[in-house]
Amino acid sequence: MITMKNIIREGNDTLRAEAKKATFPLSEEQQQLAHDMMEFLENSQDPEIAEKYHLRAGVGLAAPQVDVSLQMAAVLVPSEDGTAPLFKETIVNPVIISHSVQGAALSEGEGCLSVDRDVSGYVVRHDRITLRYYDLEGTQHKIRLKNYPAIVCQHEIDHLHGVLFYDHIDHDHPFTMQDEDLVID
Numbered sequence: 001m002i003t004m005k006n007i008i009r010e011g012n013d014t015l016r017a018e019a020k021k022a023t024f025p026l027s028e029e030q031q032q033l034a035h036d037m038m039e040f041l042e043n044s045q046d047p048e049i050a051e052k053y054h055l056r057a058g059v060g061l062a063a064p065q066v067d068v069s070l071q072m073a074a075v076l077v078p079s080e081d082g083t084a085p086l087f088k089e090t091i092v093n094p095v096i097i098s099h100s101v102q103g104a105a106l107s108e109g110e111g112c113l114s115v116d117r118d119v120s121g122y123v124v125r126h127d128r129i130t131l132r133y134y135d136l137e138g139t140q141h142k143i144r145l146k147n148y149p150a151i152v153c154q155h156e157i158d159h160l161h162g163v164l165f166y167d168h169i170d171h172d173h174p175f176t177m178q179d180e181d182l183v184i185d
């Protein structure tokens with residue numbers, strides 16, 4: 001199983017590399033990695049397992065974060081009421097093919113499983129995106145996401161291109177946004 005010691009941190013070059021596009025069919029190893037990444041997110045959101053293995057509650061994990069430079073990320077956004085997750089998917093070779101002009105940022109800013117420090121400031125992203133990606137079988141999907149699931153997917157897609165959340169913060173004006181941009185709680 002993946003635990004925090006498998007997650008690479010700032011300073012590891014893999015986090016800043018352009019990840020390689022996957023080709024289908026995925027190898028057994030790549031399919032196993034996808035499973036392990038989603039299992040990590042599920043474990044991390046289970047209070048008992050998270051406490052036992054000292055996991056940070058995660059909603060997304062990209063392959064480069066476990067030192068595999070491949071365009072694949074697991075996303076697991078839980079619902080507020082603990083029923084079916086808002087979004088659960090392993091996205092392979094994801095591309096944002098269109099997006100809203102309107103921006104959005106989480107009111108508390110962002111963190112990252114690979115960043116062991118607080119970096120404050122709004123991370124302004126697209127409020128709505130149309131995302132094209134492939135699933136583990138190689139089937140192409142085209143979906144529209146908004147608000148928190150859209151933020152998480154943009155954060156994970158950034159990792160596939162060597163971008164970290166704080167690259168988006170304007171350190172001179174960390175809490176300034178355009179008038180029409182949304183703040184998501």
Ligand SMILES: CC(C)(C)[C@H](NC(=O)Nc1cc(F)cc(F)c1)C(=O)N(CC(=O)NO)CC1CCCC1
Nearest residue numbers: 045056057058059060061110111112113151152155
């Ligand atoms: C960095 C960390 C604080 C661990 C963050 N967790 C998180 O947002 N937890 C969370 C939120 C919920 F709404 C419900 C819940 F069950 C758990 C996270 O996983 N990420 C993913 C990451 O680092 N991927 O590389 C950072 C988020 C910042 C904005 C989007 C993803």
Ligand SMILES: [Zn+2]
Nearest residue numbers: 111112113114
């Ligand atoms: Zn991250």
